[in-house]
Amino acid sequence: MNTLAEENYLKSIYHLSLNDSNVSTNQIAAALNTKAASVTDMLKKLADKELINYEKYQGVTLTSSGEKIALHIIRKHRLWEYFLVEKLHFKWDEVHDMAEEMEHISSVELIDRLDKFMDYPKHDPHGDPIPDRDGNFKKHELQPITALRVNETGIISGVRDHSTAFLQYLEKQQLTIGKKIKVTEIIEYDHSMILEVEQTKIHISREAAKNLLIVI
Amino acid sequence: MNTLAEENYLKSIYHLSLNDSNVSTNQIAAALNTKAASVTDMLKKLADKELINYEKYQGVTLTSSGEKIALHIIRKHRLWEYFLVEKLHFKWDEVHDMAEEMEHISSVELIDRLDKFMDYPKHDPHGDPIPDRDGNFKKHELQPITALRVNETGIISGVRDHSTAFLQYLEKQQLTIGKKIKVTEIIEYDHSMILEVEQTKIHISREAAKNLLIVI
DNA sequence: TAATAAATTTAGACTTGTCTAAAAAATTAT
DNA sequence: ATAATTTTTTAGACAAGTCTAAATTTATTA
The missing domain is CATH 1.10.10.10 (Winged helix-like DNA-binding domain superfamily/Winged helix DNA-binding domain)
Known part of the structure; x- marks a missing residue:
């Protein structure tokens, strides 16, 4: 089997791959809170095991066996x-x-x-x-609520920011998975949005809106 | 917190302490499937952290904080x-x-x-x-069924051997936790026992009997 | 109680995963 | 297109946990 460190690298590479097809050493270092030099060392090991495709200076992709392990984790x-x-x-x-x-x-x-x-x-x-x-x-077809226009509705179905702070904020605002929301107003000045959730009006910043995902 | 290796050492020392008040280096090495030299190294680290009482060549005991950790694990x-x-x-x-x-x-x-x-x-x-x-x-007051005489009864409440082989053997014989057993005969020649469990007679060796625990 | 055997510790080495500092390559900006 | 900057890699080192081989201590036994 693979070590704990290896598993964490594969998982990070998988997540980063969703945004960029080739994942860079620095991106991995940032995600794992480690140093680029350490990442380079590990990338060599993972490449030896044929879990990633790695060429110096070119970033990495997961091989199919690497992806399989990542998905299992x-x-x-x-x-x-x-x-x-x-x-x-x-x-x-x-x-x-x-x-x-x-x-x-x-x-x-x-x-x-x-x-x-x-x-x-x-x-x-x-x-x-x-x-x-x-x-x-099934990779879900979610959109940030910024995709909605006034009077359009959606059902909260995911988040892009998984931080405790954001999740607690959403919880406090009743903006939890499954809730139906309707955009009642978009403030032109800062693009913040006023939503209606279960008869209550909630005002959220564009910043937050970008991280709150819905199905239409 | 403690490392995985440290936790495993503490746990082993705890279990071994139940039989011998001072646990020897070799006992720990055997329990953890490692070498005596490795154990000595770790014992020094655990002693530095005040999780065990260790004096060269004298074996070890857990300190109260070491025991607390062991019991939590x-x-x-x-x-x-x-x-x-x-x-x-x-x-x-x-x-x-x-x-x-x-x-x-x-x-x-x-x-x-x-x-x-x-x-x-x-x-x-x-x-x-x-x-x-x-x-x-509550440390349970269990006895091996070898403590019973003919016609005495007990309730199966534990095992001394936790090996897969022994557990599977017991399972097959219907000798599982909670079952009421009665000793119907003890063979003088080899001290093996014939038990009655739910109207069935079962013949078990003295070896097995020593590892099957009951409350009376 | 001295010799032998067994248990334990020390010394030195190896692997994994990490680090810093310096070198090399790639990117960007003038 | 060359200089400056950023990114990545290399080199060398360290901590944790392990190992083998040798040395030391304790226990056994004759």
Whole structure:
């Protein structure tokens, strides 16, 4: 099996790949809170194991076996997050760090049984899709609410910023997964938005709006 | 916090302490499947952290803070074992290795909520007591069935050998936790025993009998 | 109680994953 | 298109945890 460090590198590379096809050394260093030199060392090891495609100075991509491992770790992370929220009643902003540890538990049988125990959830508490045991998932077609115009509606279905601060802010504003929102006004000056959620008006900045995702 | 290796040493020392008050370097090496020289190195580190009392060549004991950590790890191990058996329906001989990984998940809040989720179980699937969050537990007064004489009865409540092989053997013989047994005969020649469990007669060796624990 | 055996520790080395400082390559801006 | 800047890699070092081989201490036994 792979070491904990290797797993964390693969997971980070996967997440970064969603925005840029080639992931740079510095991006990985920033994501993992480490130094570029350390990243270079690890990239060589991962390339030796054929988990990434790596050419000096050119950034990296995951190989299919690297991606498979990354998706399995993400599956575990999201299933444990679901467990923590749905069964142990943690709040959505409390579960990330615990799941960071739990995602490294190795048993495949365990995670399949956990999946069954919770009746095969499709999304984690933040709206992110949970890959199945083969790594497949429907990538959801979400849009930031900034895509909406006045009087248009949507259902809150995900976030782009997973920070505790943002999640707590949303919780406090009642802006949680599944809620139906309607844009009642867009302030021209700063592009902030006034939303209607369950008969209440909520004013959010453009900054926040960009990180709140909906299905239309 | 402590490293994974440190936690495993503390746990092993705790278990070995139950049989011998001073635990030797070689005992620890055997338990952890490592070399005596490695153990000596680690013992120095643990002594520096005041988790064990260590004097060269004299073996070790846990300090109270070392014991507290050991009991917390054991609490986590046994609660996760209970979870795996009761909620995910694993068999009692399948859960040890998974729990070995899960016992190192650090969140105290998580384990307290898990405890509550399962309604505060007192014993793990092998009959071992689960310490509460303060490390307290009733040490059960179990005896091997070799303590019984003919026609005496008891309730199976624990095992001394936790190996997969022994657990599977017991399972196959219906000798599981909670079953009431009666000794119907003791063979003088080899001290093997014939038990009656739910109207069935079962013949077990003295070797096995010594590892099967009951309350009278 | 001296010799032998067993247990334990020390010394020196190796691996993994990290770091800093310096060198090399790639990018950007003049 | 060359200089300046940024990014990446290399070189060398360190901590944690482990190992083998040798030295030392303790225990056993004759």
